Amino acid sequence: MLKLKARYLKFKKRKFLFRMFKYLTILVVLGIGMLVALFALVYFNFFGPLPNKAQLSGIINEEAALVYSEDDVIIGKIFAENRTNVKLSQLPQHLKEALIATEDKRFYEHIGYDSRSYLRVLFKSILLGDKSGGGGSTITQQLIKNLFGRNYNGVLSLPIHKIKEVITAKRLEEIYAKDEILLLYFNSVPFGENIYGIESAANRFFNKSVNELKIEEAAVLVGMLKANTKYNPRMHPKNALQRRNTVLQLMNNQTYLSDKANDSLQKLPLILDYENLNLKTTAGYFVYQVKQKTAEILAEINEESDKNYNLETDGLKIHTTLNYKIQVIAEKAAQAQLMIKQKQLERELRSNNLKAKWLKKQESASVQLAADQKKRQLSLFDWDSTQTIQGNKFDSLWHYAKMLNASVLITHPKTGAVITWVGGNNFRALPFDMVLSHRQIASAFKPILYATALENGFSACDYLENEEKNYPAYDNWRPSNADHSSTPDQKVALWNALIHSMNLPTIDLFFKLEEKQLLDICKKLKFPAIDNNSPSIALGTLDLSLLEIIRAYGAFANQGNMNELHLISKITDKAGHIIYENKVEKAERIFKAATCQTLTAILQKAVAQGTGSKIRNTYHIKSQLASKTGTAQDYTNAWFIAYTPSIVLGTWVGNSKNDIHFKSGKGAGSSLALPIVATILLAIEKDVQLRKQYLTAFTIPDEIYASLECPAYKEKGIKGLFNRLFKKPNQK
Template sequence: MIKKILRFLLKLSLFIAFIVAAFITAVNYDVFGHIYTKDELKDFNNEEASIVLSESNSVIGKYFQENRTNTSFNQLPKHLINALVATEDARYFEHSGVDTRSLFRVLFKSILQNNKRSGGGSTITQQLAKNMYGRKDYGPLTMLINKTKEGIQAYRIEQTFTKKDILTLYLNTVSFGENVYGIEAAALRYFNKSVSNLKLEEAAVLVGILKANTYYNPRLYPQNAIKRRKVVLVQMEKYGYLTQQELDSIQKIPLKLEYNNLNSENNTGYFLTEVKKEAQNIIKKINEEKNTNYQIETDGLQIHTTLDINLQNAALQSFQSHLKTMQNLIRKQYKNSNTLRKHIDNILKKESLYDKKFEKKKQLVFDWKETYLDSISIYDSIQKSETLLHAGLLAMNPKNGQIKAWVGGIDHSMYPYDQIYAQRQVASTFKPILYAAALEENISPCDYLENEELIISDYDNWSPENANKKLGGKYSMAGALKNSLNIPTVNLFMKTGFKPVDTLWKKMEFSSNIKNTPSLALGTATASIFELTKAYGAFANNGELVQPYFITQITTGDGKIIYKHQAKNKNNIIKENTAEIINYILQKAINEGTGTALRSKYGVKLPLAGKTGSSQNYADAWFASYNPDLIMVSRVGCSSPKIHFNNGNGSGGRLALPLVAKTLKKVQHQKKYHTSFKPLSDEQLESLNCDDYKEKTGLEKFFDIFKKKDKNFEKEQQKADKKNNESIFKKIFKKKKD
């Protein structure tokens, strides 16, 4: 009987062995899906995020399908390796891919006893196999098939790579939650540092995450993370990587995170959006020309940009401090406003929401203190939205077009529309363009312009007014521009003619067309911050228009340069003399005119020229300032021009200028943007040697009595254009002197 039982057990054992062998053979020969060969393993590459770098090489963003940054073994701290091995695979350096003891534990506890809490039993190499190629569902046999496949794959991995290579591959492949893959990306996310700089207690936290990357997430569940860190440290002591004294000391260290999510908390979101567009166009062209297949989200490229991160951060801090104050003021103004109520009612009716205006729903609400989730009515939501101040600020090097700061709005995640491209009336920031056109037509900066009441009958008796309401006397071109006077400016426009202004407008590459109306002189034309920055750059750069750009070069992960920015040919759109005269006048505007708050209130000492602008009814506030190193333009206003400040709080000097002033104040100690303007020549100074203002003589006043107040705009324009045409005719056909 015993012999029969033994014979049966022997046959059963042989049968089971045969089945197991047959099963393993079937798995090995790809019956249940492909297992990668040694040659295929050698060609394995992790998908890797491309990183975006500032001009100082600090990481400011990433583009990825999986947020991963690969690293080499030499960058991995020894205590990180020790923590990983002690916790995940204590016999890592002894086995050849599969730990038999752990495998049997899984076989009997997980499979035969259906105990899912017994642990995975996988070695680091097996986990790598799973991370590299994933798992598939095979029904009831899923666990058995996947474990077998991973065992075979792990053996091939061990035959292909060294133990150091395997550890490196594993740490570059594993997930740390929050769509973060690889130890370098995890170190940046949770501790804002490179993996090579991780302390032991920080490395233990990251290794602890691997057990369950949500439950042990140190940001979401810090207490869980501390408990898991303790487990990791105890394992290190158990296997001789730490002494008991070291263990006791490290366990007392509190959890200190420096959480850094470049996606949800990025200070450069608007800039990164633009960089990605440009990078994709560049890479597409490279792939077409060189028959390559670079991908921005998977190939670990390094995109080097022009951004000055210190200037960018200073601008963001200025937005926070200034707009928070101004937001409170405009909300206070509209607190019980019938105008706002009617405006909201019109929106509700247009969107067929009037009957539902008091219905509440949960939504994110932006506030300068914090963005929070709240249950808010449709009416209140629109009220907050319509009275919200939006703003943009752009800084550029006028010599070469490098973008130095790009703040496209108040919050990229909440309001992704980029204010840098919004078309708005440019107000008095248009005036330097008109005055430059006049100088190009050889009108002298000391030509005097009348400041008497002006009524233009051809345009419904339109009558421009100066902001200070003062009339009388005459102003030189320089005096009128310095003080941003409207009546002399309209007179200059009629003297210059529309055509020279239109020609310069087009040379400056504005996208909108301007109309031949007298109000054009005061800035009814529309343009974006981007366009105005480029145009003013021509003043700062001796008359040369440069093209703004973001990317200096793109390299592969190993440093190969695949793209390098090439400077474009010069494009001089105004004479150097014209640019220098405008610069001289606009420096006076900062030091003596409409921009004096930059010096007196905010203490900015940089050499600067500049111009404020306030569009009709204070709908938008502008400020542009520049020197040979930097041009900075800001604009502030609500989304609808119907909602605006009803007093001087909405002026360019009070609403837009402080954004630039506070930004420059924070960086001026760096001595980076301090280049002064070129001094004027004696001849140029002579051309400006006149008083800004002069009273009319008695004879002029006498003849004014006989003059009509009415000015026929079209006749004045015809005269100016005729004069321009005659001037051109004479230049072409004038007789040459012997």
Template sequence: MPLLRRDRPVEIQQRSGLRSRLGELEQSLTRIAPGLSSRLADTLDALRHPTRRELFRTLAAVPALFLLYVLILIPFTPSISSIRKASSEQPAQILSADGRKLTEFKQSNRQWVALSGISPHVIDALIATEDHRFYAHFGLDWRRTAAAAINSFRGDRQGGSTLTQQLARNLYPEEIGRAPTLTRKIKEAITALKIEAVHSKDEILETYLNSVPFLYNAYGIEMAARTYFDTSADQLDVLQSATLVGMLKGNSYYNPVLNPERSLQRRNTVLKQMLKRGKLTATQLDSLSKQPLRIDFERQTEPPGPAPHFARQLRKWLIAWADRNDYSIYGDGLVVRTSIDSRLQAAASQAVTRQGNSLQNIANAAWGKRSAWSTDSSLVQTFIRESPEYATAMAKGRTPAQAMQEQQADKDFMRALQRQKTRIQIGFLAIDPRNGQVKAWVGSRDFEEEAFDHVQQARRQPGSTFKPFVYGEAYRQGASPNDRLIDQAVEIDVGGGEVWRPADGTPPSGEAMTLSDGLAYSKNTITAQLIQQVGPAKVARLARQMGVRQSKLEAVPSLALGTSPVTLKEMVAAYGTIANGGGYLEPLLVSRIEDRDGRVIEEFSPQEPELALGRDVAYTLLDNLRGVINRGTGRDIRSRHGIRADVAGKTGTTQDNADGWFILMHRQLVAGAWVGFNDNRITLRSDYWGQGAHSALPVVGDFFRNALRARLIDPRARFVAPEDTGLWTRVSAWFRSLLSPDPVAEPKPPPTVKPARKQLPREEPATPAPVVSPPQTQGDPLQEKIDQILKESNEAERLPTDPSPAAQAEDSR
């Protein structure tokens, strides 16, 4: 209360000032009020008693403004040329390099049929139900539009669109839209008038019936006939035609599969409309209305083609190209000549299928055991908790224990989960290193079952296939293949109290080993020492320059053994750099694009190679990788697959056999394969089959053997050494090696840090593979000549042809 008494004089002063201002405002209004009142009165009088001129101007302004609005919208509707393209669908044809059709890029799952190939019952039902004055109007039915507008104002919304207007909406859903607004109706009407201006009534009907959707990814009357009645469009009877036409009012609401009763009622409504328009007699209507639907439903799927994963990547590229160059991949009839060789693609698919089936049998045996796939297994329980079914159970209010118990008791769920998790997957890619053209691309074992692309989408640890980047950087810095390092235990402080201890399957020998042998036998201890000398950051930079350009590489010592995930496409492209003399070429998908008349629109030739390695360094590295094939971890290429051509390559296996890799280089072709499971927590549970030498190598070996036999690549082609690696260079290198003293094994230094609580992945070798005699090639003079040339070459290069004891150590991870 004291506060209120103290503030009261201020309040009285504020009220006094407000009254003074209100008085001043009242006086001002009094002065101007007569003028305002007079003007307002004149305006009201003019509205009550307009002159003829004013009335005419007012009435003329409304249509003028409406016409102006229409004119403004015209540029925002599809052009005449666009309508011509859209209404005459000509999808892009995708051809292989040898002229075979791979696929075509259709806007939807549609089989275009001419109007003459459509049952007359369909046309009768459509016109009778949707637009009975179709042949009388020019795109707009004014009587129907006016009636629909009046009924809509009364609260009974009705559609007044003609077939031409519906076609405009179907062809251009984005430009016209589907919102119930005046702007949309005007755009629709303008587009309908344009369509009528450039097309006949029969063309409009044909386009309409081939573009209308029927659910289940079925577009057009032909796919609808196949989906719902297992017949073709020209064989549809009256009842079938009425059922499909009835769906057009609302596909989902009148879906004959999910809502048969509604569909039946709508079908009979269409039959009544046909009676009304003279297409049926009363007797026919009475008989037909009593018939059941008789649906024969089967989803229609587009054939994936021989290279579906490649086609998916190509579609993305082609859409971007078409946008830049003002073309439509669906309506311009483009002919796209790709780099794929259909024969090599077939060989790759066969190799993937064959090896995938063999490894799947091994996986089924390994994971079919009760001890491996048990509901008590912590790994299996983790898979259950990660499943959508478990999440659904939790959303229903189950406790974690109850949700787990429910899923474990569901035998169908557990079988499906086991099959999903333990299905072997394979990715394969082949590139011509001379021009970067992709020759074969297989993204998974079965595109329809697994559309995920293990060539470009999947990123997995490459294991020992990454080692050539380490040796390449060493040679770039001046090292020689004859330089030696001690095969000894290695401990590398990686910071944070952790020590990296890379190891091989056998204890270190303590002996000196050349770098070329270290790469051929995939020695982890040698590679780990080497990356310490050349620097992880420089190795990562070289890998990026050679082709690993999208994946992130961690510049840490363990990078030497392939701990940073990469894609198969990147790795094959990088090996292509080696085979191309050190020049990187971006993988090329298309060689030429033509128009529908065969005129060349654009040709795509490889760009100038980006120099990543000097030619001498690249050849030195490639020559070392020959040793992998001739005497090292990839010798099965010679012994099992009988390949005698000049090839080089590398195997790779990651921790716990989660990933198997192999990449092989020929002068005309570089091919690589990855084998594993989608979830890297699942492995083949075999130290033998889990290795890249036994999982991925057979895929590439099978492919190359068939390619060589079919002469798709030249068995006599050889990698050519640079000019500066002649006889004098070889003699100089040999002389330098004599003068260089052999290194002496140094005592192992004491650890500088405490034992690591958590170590980085260690790589351990796998069980050696049995040696199999190479297949005989008797009676082939050409093959004997090739063998003789290779034998002489090996003797000249001092490459041993028989496996040494060291060759018994298989590929390390």
């Protein structure tokens, strides 16, 4: 009976096992059938088109445009994706070995997909739950994912993606050699921080090209591919170091590294040379202007030809006129001056309690006061660093309202090339470009008026009234000199009035000229239209940009000829073929050469003994220079412009709004703006090459200088006549 029962149980067990095997077989067959069906649906594009061989043959990765300075420094990138492609010959062998050891050690053996890897994933990773089993995607499949992305297909997304990548990877391997696939991979793989491709990553984290990467540096970048945020060496250096050593060990496992080399490399510290052109502000304002101008140039090229250049993806090389060395000098000079003057301004503001008055005005104008007063975390740019504070909207507004700003523009007057462009304090934090901002030009306008007079028959030794008086036709306007001096019994020579920037003689000169003469010159100089005839424009009440006034002074430096300013010298495609080259247009004649020579001789005197004398006395600059200061009413805007025949330098300094400013001479052009230009000039003068290139001597005839040899003042009336009749020949 027991034997019978045992046989029955054995039979029942066999029957159960047979049934289970049957069901399992059916499930396997169904699974295989469904997989085959799914494969067929994917293959025949039911879930979206697959790239065919023709499309795969034409793969071209998007590539950022690079912006170069005149002295061949990369100063910016313009991109949709921050990518710079490299050639196969530029990939170091140890970089390729690091990738293969880490991501796909059978890369040279499989045909695009690796069946053994899929079996490993199935049994080790999925069935046994061993996370160390790794993934099943080959480098080729990862490349497909990088190039074409993945679409959402519900619960079937993962198998559909894998099938698509298997099919496309096999097609890709039928077209490209293995090393070409590695190149495509390295040029397309993302590294976080909106950068793509190994060259951009090498530039970002090690400030070098890919062919210069050391083994340990290559291991850092390859290690990032597992999780580019978690293993970002700047953000998470400990994670990156650990991951780097894992990559080195994997290279050792595959015999790419000896035990000795592996041990020594793993002991090295993680050393970065982080270089992010987006975070740095050097030439940021300039690069933005270059981007705008390049877009215009490409639009014209595309319209006039059958080309279709894309600024953000075609890997163009934009060669500019900017001198990087002088750009850095200018930015540092502006920063150093503003850091000193900011402290002085804030002391003045505290002494007159302006902040409380200013805040009260802002709060009274607020339409949502409660929301504006709500405290929150604020990141505010400051010269020392970007500071984070707890504050409200008004705190942020006050921080930037009290901040002094500076812009610097330097050009070559003979060509109009822009040598330096500093649009403000920090492009990322304060992107508004002060080079283009219109501000009251103050006495920096006076040379325009005096040049107009010289152009229309006046001489440097004509004498002008220096007496205060009312002008009834202009609401009893009563101008005065800056120091409130006047000489009712004496007239002042035109040259002396200009070098000391005297207001009263300037107004007298304005009334001696025909109004149309000045307006015509302003129109030729492409200043904004002047819609009133107020004599105050002679003193600089006109609003001009730094760009407009520097372009105008370029005419003084260039014998009366004014060039349009330009920023781009040429543009090439990524193969190096020139697609655009700037052709300097013929300069427009604004003044006679003799007019500019006389004016320049006067402005040289301004450096020697007038408003620009700090150039010599304080900064001890020896080069020949002509210069002019400008100080707007109430010290709201400070200007200083200097030039030689080969360079024009100008700066503006002030607050963003006119309601906050210095109340004393500390805000004058000679105190606030001049030091920036002087510091730049001093650095240029100390550099032999730059000095020879830009600080060239004036070639003004001796008779021009002789035409200024007349007394600074002349007495009026009988006493003056007597002195003129009976003075000694050498008496002035």
